[in-house]
Amino acid sequence: MHDIIFKMKNNKFKLLNPILHSQLRLAIVSYLVGNGNSNFNELKEVTSASGGNISVQLKKLEECGYLKIEKGFLNNYQHTKVSITPKGLKAFEDYVKVLKEYIE
DSSP, X not given: OHHHHHHHHTTOSOOOOTTTTSHHHHHHHHHHHHHSEEEHHHHHHHHTOOHHXXXXXXXXXXXXXXXXXXXXXXXXXXXXXXXXXXXXHHHHHHHHHHHHHHHO
C-alpha cells in the first residue's frame, strides 16, 4: 500500500482521461478504433445500451471532438454514421498508454 502512495506522490500514476474512463464511452471509442466507423444502431447493439444512453454519450464524445457524427437517410430511414476523429484516436492511444504505465 505504501508503495502505491509513494508512486502516486511521485506522479507515476497519471490521471485517466475522464471522458474515456466512462465504461460506455470507452466501449464506443474502442469499437470505433477497431472498425473505423459505425452507425447508431450497430453501436446500440454491440454495447447493449439504450438508445437514449447511446445518444447522450455520443453527444459528449462529439463535443470533445473525439467523434464525427453525420445524420442523413439510408433507404428512406434515418441513418446516423459515427466515426472516430484523429483527436479521438490520439485520446484513446494516450489513455491506453497511461493504463500500461499503471502496470509497469
